[in-house]
Amino acid sequence: MELISQTMRRLAPEMDPLRLGTGWTPEDLPKPQVMVESTFGDSHPGSGHLDKLVAAACEGVAEAGGHGARYFCTDICDGESQGTDGINFSLASREIIADMIEIHASATPFDGGVYIASCDKGMPANLMGLARVNMPAVVVTGGTMHAGPDLLTLEQLGMYSARYERGEIDAAKLEWAKRNACPSCGACSFIGTASTMQIMAEALGLALPGSALLPAASPDLTAFARRAGRQAVALARRGLRPSDIVTVESFENAILVHAAISGSTNALLHLPALAHEFGIEIDGDTFDRLHRGAPYLLDIRPAGRWPAEFYYYAGGTPAIMEEIRDLLHLDAMTVTGRTLGENLEQLKRDGFYDRCQVLLDEANRRCGLTLTRRDIIRPRAEPLGRDGSIAVLRGNLAPEGAVIKHTACPKEMFRAVLRARPFDSEEACLDAVLHHEVRKGDAVFIRYEGPQGSGMPEMFYTSEAISSDKELGRSIALITDGRFSGASTGPVIGHCSPEAQAGGPIALVEEDDLIEIDLPGRRLNIVGVRGERKTPAEIDAVLARRRAAWKPRPRRYKRGVLRLFSEHAASPMKGAYLAFDEE
DSSP states (O other): OOHHHHHHHHOOTHHHHHHHHHHHOOOTTTSSSEEEEEEEESSSSSTTTTTHHHHHHHHHHHHHOEEEEEOOOOOHHHHHHHTSSGGGGHHHHHHHHHHHHHHHHSOOOSSSEEEEEEEETHHHHHHHHHHOOOOOOEEEEEOOOOOOOGGGGGGGHHHHHHHHHSSSSOOHHHHHHHHOOOOOOBBOOSHHHHHHHHHHHHHHOOOOOOOTTTTTTTHHHHHHHHHHHHHHHHHHHHHHHHHHHHOHHHHHHHHHHHHHHHOOOOHHHHHHHHHTTTTTOOOHHHHHHHHHHHHBBBBTTSSSOOOOOHHHHHTHHHHHHHHHHHGGOOOOOTTSBBBBHHHHHHHHHHHHHHHHHHHHHHHHHTTOOOOOHHBBBOOSSSBSSSOOOOOEEEETTTEEEEEEEEESGGGGEEEEEEEEEESSSSSHHHHHTTOOOTTTEEEEEEEEEEEETTOOOHHHHHHHHHSSSSTGGGGGGGEEBOOOOTTTOOSEEEEEOOOOTTTGGGGGGGGOOOOEEEEETTEEEEEEEEEEEEHHHHHHHHHHHHHHHHHOOOOOOSSSHHHHHHHEEEEEGTTTBBBGGGO
């Protein structure tokens, strides 16, 4: 079978001279051609180091008899955009990066690919682009940064900022935290969206076994990138495509790993959107079903105690999978050309866990700790929790669902009836929280922040201001049609669907409505008006009257990428991908 790159050379006589002008040699032209796509750029620490992994991947391609061509589409940093309108571009950037990958791979077809990314939107975007292009390929995850002094990590900055605003610490302490929270390249050192999606890439079988979430400065990560280049050539010659690897069972494996690591709620946006690219339907109910009864094992921040670099020292994703082995589809195919079960056995034969132990011992000496692997990844018989890490709630407030990370929520808020305090923007809500205008027993709403409203930004500062307040963090809830950072903790419920801009019930909530939260029952309902309980029929009648009087808001964006995104984004609970005319 002729490689597609060689077919294109015959069809386009200009191709050879143009590639020679780019720096290829005549000897490179007949080789298997591999697109090495990455989000490298100076945009943030998660992408600033990826050029080194690109170089290593290209070396691996060459070692396997192929030629690597570098393509770049830099991502943005949610952390640098927080608190500004820049965060509104974040989720939309996922779609645009996936589009650029499609363009790169389709304009000049390649035989295979290596996809290299680290962070919140770059990682899922590369996975979506990989699925859409569907050429033989391997994912390389860009790893995690080291923690700072006193094991400081970036997700603590919101807490430091809120404490400074309340006068609890001085400016010098806040400045110390700013200067020390990001001491190296790599994704932020906690199980936020970036770390979660790196782990999901491996759990889906699209990255090499044991490669997810290494410390970014580790030579092991460079070695994995080199191996990925070699494997991409092998897959190209074999013709094994992502669609031959990823199945419903692959997604179920990933979601069970998500439960075990207490992964970011943003995975409920990214995995359904990725599944859509594969023609597979995954939704919030899939997550809720698989998380129920699933063991939660990982003691890593923000829900746990330790920085994310310790994940790999404890054995990483393979160690998680070994603990939940009986729940997984071990016959799922992977990019090694072997099944998941075969990969796990091979890692043990190769001494993978012994090497991880050496790294843990070194980290203990460096940080003055005495951690064992079981302090980081708990054994299945002694889990941190037994009901996964997220719950999908439904009711008259969220007919299509809303999501909460219950492992990061105080137990006091698992069942509650609260008074509604609606705000139509995060800025207004944050101001009220910081100036003590929100009271114990409030259900604080931030609405018109969904994908069609403002691009679905994170409500990070508001959630941190609430969770860092000892009283509010255990006595109020924050409910939004926007989303939260993977670092968010506290009683926060996001992705409320349908969103306010689309006329969802969240748009109809009024001051002093009574809001019922029932995590064990998976319910989120309006149960009263003006502080008085009503029957379900009475609530339905009230909502019908309010709906008749409600008018859609003019679209916020009149031009550019956010107009495109806000006009065509699917529901948050479906993944907020660009749906166009299919809805």
